[in-house]
Amino acid sequence: MNIQDTLDKAIKDGLQEIYNVAIENVEFQATRKDFEGDITVVVFPFLRVIKGNPVEIGTKLGTYLTESVPEITKFNVVxxxxxxxxSDSYFLRNFKNIYQIENFGIIDAKPNEKSVMVEYSSPNTNKPLHLGHIRNNLLGYSVAEIIKASGKKVYKTQIINDRGIHICKSMLAWQKWGNSETPESTSKKGDKLVGDYYVKFDQEYKKEILDLVAKGFTEDEAKKQAPLLLEAQQMLQKWEAGDSDVVDLWKTMNQWVYDGFEQTYKDLGVDFDKNYYESNTYLLGKDIVSEGLEKGIFFKKEDGSVWIDLTDEGLDExxxxxxxxxxVYMTQDIGTAIQRIKDYPDVxxxxxxxxxxxxxxxKVLFLILKKLGFDWAKNLYHLSYGMVDLPSGKMKSREGTVVDADDLLLDMTNTAREISEELGKLEGYTDGEKEILFKTIGLGALxxxxxxxxxxxxxxxxxxxxxDFQGxxxxxIxxxxxxxxxxxxxxxxNYDDLSIIPSNLDLEDKEKSVLKQLALFPEIVQQAANNYSPAVIANYTxxxxxxxxxxxxxxxxxxxxxxxxxxxxxxxxxKVAVVIKGAFGLLGIEVPERM
RNA sequence: GGUGGCAUAGCUCAGCUGGAUAGAGCACCUGCCUUCUAAGCAGGCGGUCCUAGGUUCGAAUCCUAGUGCCAUCACCA
Structure with a gap:
């Protein structure tokens, strides 16, 4: 029984004995630094059932507790x-328990608990990853690790947006202006090369629009009529028809991108258990829609399109x-969700x-799945995160106003190198060891x-x-x-010998403070998991x-x-070091032996 | 216009289910390396918790209204 449960019971008993009242809930909080004490009981809520002044009630209760609970040595009422x-012996006993637990705070997957699938990253294959993707990847990876640590089996997954008009745009531009360039011939990462052609498409497309407008088209017409766009649309139709030339080009260029992504993921330290590709899933969901139509969950309009009416839920059709x-995208997402549960029935x-x-x-997707009657639909969560904006506003790939992921990682490593070399504490380290360290620190900072x-x-x-690298x-950390x-x-x-953990020592306040903070780790992990928030772990650490x-x-x-x-x-x-390492592991951050 | 999110120190952010005098870091100022790594520690400066009402013993936290910023409301993804 932990101390809070012990106190909870003792307080209820005490109030019963002193005032003859039954209390349902006792409110505890950590004692603030400015006051003497380790744990604080809030007396105010008792006033509902005990009339009197809070200081007097607190004093009586404090006296009772000091006499009846051996762990309490003294009290004060403010x-x-x-x-x-x-008592110090309480703290030492508590520490001994903590020290014995190897993965303190981190729980192995419980066999009877359902698994969770976490989707993150899910990039388009027409451009390289940027800072926005970095946030996505770090969040997804970390939340997956946190949920795992909270006692559930987790699958990491992504759905790669590898088809569609935007992919055809970079393919077309490469065809027209690429001169058969390859990542090998240009020594360029494949995702970067493809991204360049996506930008190239946009530039040429804009020129065509200007030309058409000069010839008297309205801007809207020009955007729809530009030959490049028409050509890209044709290409998409060919792709959907399985035209072998288009499909071959598509495979080749996508592979370039995958090779590039793989490098970035590796540098970033994220991984996946299973990849889904939109080219395989975009047709999924249509059958489900038909079934839903029969059940009356969806309805058909005169033109044949199928809708769901969510006006009862405060949403639209x-x-x-x-x-x-x-x-549409929604159809596919319905299908993919169902497919995932089929692939992993334990999820x-x-x-x-x-x-x-x-x-x-x-919001709409989850509602639809709920209405379709899937029992797992109540366990869907959109880990929604805020955009990463630049001082100039939103990042836009087509306009080149992005912070490239690879560049940023390199920058961070370089900064770490500069600072480390200036401090010069690494004598005896080989160049190779140093480079690993700089990466660890730079990546840790980011x-x-x-x-x-x-x-x-x-x-x-x-x-x-x-x-920053300070503060x-x-x-x-x-x-x-x-x-x-x-x-x-x-x-x-041999400090690992459990039998030699001292049990009677006078503890310093600073030792107790560390110990108290250490003891919080398990509940912090649970809190982070419940809130899907790596920030909780970071702040705790x-x-x-x-x-x-x-x-x-x-x-x-x-x-x-x-x-x-x-x-x-x-x-x-x-033990502090072990918890730091464990907590940072949940954030996907490594820790160095020296720095 | 409808819906959703956000608003806390000059800047970047904490503040858990309502609890004590709202906390950190950066920046600025002052001390501390002849003892375990100074990427550190100790201290100072700095607040209309967006505004106005309400709920209550008690509100940065909950409710209502308003203001500002962002997102979204396509047979796009």
Whole structure:
């Protein structure tokens, strides 16, 4: 039984005994730093059933608890707050429990629990990844890891948007102006090469529009009539008809892009258990729509298009099948969701990591799946996140105003290199070891910078202002880890022996603060999972490190004057390092042995 | 116009189901490297928690209305 449960019961008993009242709920909170105490009971809610002044009630209750609960050594009452001081032996016992648990805070998948599939990344194959994709990837990966750590089996997946008019645009441009360039012949990453032709298409297309407008067309007409666009549309029809030349080109260019993406994913440290391709799924869902039509969930308009009426839910009517019988995005998403559950029958819920511009789409999608009667439809979650904007506004691939993912990763590594070399603490490291370290630190700075922000908030990214390496940052936390490793390397005794964890020591306040923060980790993991929020993990880890650094600075560890103290402090340090590593693992950030 | 999201220090952000005097980091200022890594620590400066009402013992947090920014409302994805 943990201390809070013990206290909960004791307080209920106490109030029964003193005032003869039954209390349903006791409200606890961590005692604020400015007051003495470890855990605080809020007295105000008791006033509903006990008339009297809160200080008096608090005092009586405090006296009762001090006498009846051995872990409580003293108390004080400030206004309606009863601050309880816990004994050192309680803290040491608590620490011993924590120290024994190897993956403290992280729960193995429970066999009876349904799995969760997390979708993220899901790029188009006509342009390289940019900063917006980075946020998506980091969030999706991290949330997947967090859900896993909360005790569920997780599948990571993505759906690759590998077909459609936009893909044909870059294909067409390459055909016309590519001179048979390949990634090999140009030494360019495949996704970059294809992206260049997507931009090229747009430039030429705009020229054609201007020409047509000069000839007297309206702008709208010009946009629809431009020969390039017509040609791209033809190409799409050929693709859908299975024209072998078009399909071959499509396969070739997509493969270039996949090779490029694979490199970026590797650099970013994300992975997937299963990829879905739109070219395989875009026809899915049509049968479901027919079935739904029969059941009366959908209805058909005179022109043959199929809709769902969501006006009862406060939404509009939404199309699910075009009048010519072809699928829209929604049709496909319905089909893909069902396909995924078929492929992985143990999956009981899906998480979609997609920007908040698609909030409406997912609201509708989830409603439709619910109306279709799937029992897993109640476990669908749109992990909706805010856009990453530049000071100039939105990033636009076609206009070249994007922060390229590969460039940014390289920048971060370079900055880490500059700072590290200036500090010059890496004697004895080979060049290869150094490069790995610079990458770890640079990537840590970037990932932490993005993940510490609440997903639903938008991020303003100014490329001119570099990401910090000091203060509330990834490197700050990595640094704390590295310092602890240094201590552990120097500790020439067996601190892992459980039997030698001291049980009677006078603890310093700073030791207790670290311990209290450490003990929170399991509930933080659950909270992060419930809220789909890596930011919860990031903020927790930062607080832990702040507490630890304060301890580290003011209290001797290896130089402690007493062997038992030395033992405890090394053990405490080690466990902090383990939790840092575990927490950062949930964020997809690595930690260095030295820095 | 309808719907949804966001609004906290000069800047970037925390603030869990309502609880004490609203917290960090950056920037600026002051101290601390002859003891375990100073990417650190200790301290100072800095607030109309967008506005106005309401609920209550108590509101940055919940409700209503308004303001501002963003997104969305296609036989696009």
């Amino acid at each position: 206004k309606g707050f009863l601050n309880l001081v816990l 939404k199309i699910v099948l075009r009048s010519d019988g072809t699928a 009981g819920g899906l998480v979609y990591t997609v920007g908040n511009e698609q909030d409406y789409h997912f 990932k932490y910078h993005i993940l510490k922000v609440d997903p639903k908030k938008r991020i303003l990214f100014d490329p001119k202002e570099s990401i 509330n940052t990834g490197p700050f 990595q640094y704390a880890y590295a310092r602890i490793q240094s201590i552990l390397r120097k500790a020439d005794f 930062y607080d832990l490190v702040k507490e630890y650094n304060s301890f580290y600075q003011s209290i001797p560890i290896l130089a402690a004057d007493d062997d038992k103290k030395k033992m405890f402090r090394v053990q405490l340090s080690k």
